[in-house]
Amino acid sequence: MGDAEEARASKDVWLRSISVRLPDNYLAALDLLVERGLFRDRSEAIRRALKDLLRSVKASLS
Numbered sequence: 875m876g877d878a879e880e881a882r883a884s885k886d887v888w889l890r891s892i893s894v895r896l897p898d899n900y901l902a903a904l905d906l907l908v909e910r911g912l913f914r915d916r917s918e919a920i921r922r923a924l925k926d927l928l929r930s931v932k933a934s935l936s
Contacts, residue, residue, distance in 0.1 A: 907919050
């Protein structure tokens, strides 16, 4: 499923808010990705990173 399809499919999903502590350099890198237009906001960038991590871990466990 592509990103656009996934975005449409996830419209019915309730998103929960959590607190995360990050080092300053991680936050600066996130902000740079957002400023350059790669992601709409920090949350989108973090969701993508977590999604990629979970896929990678799942694949390595299979």
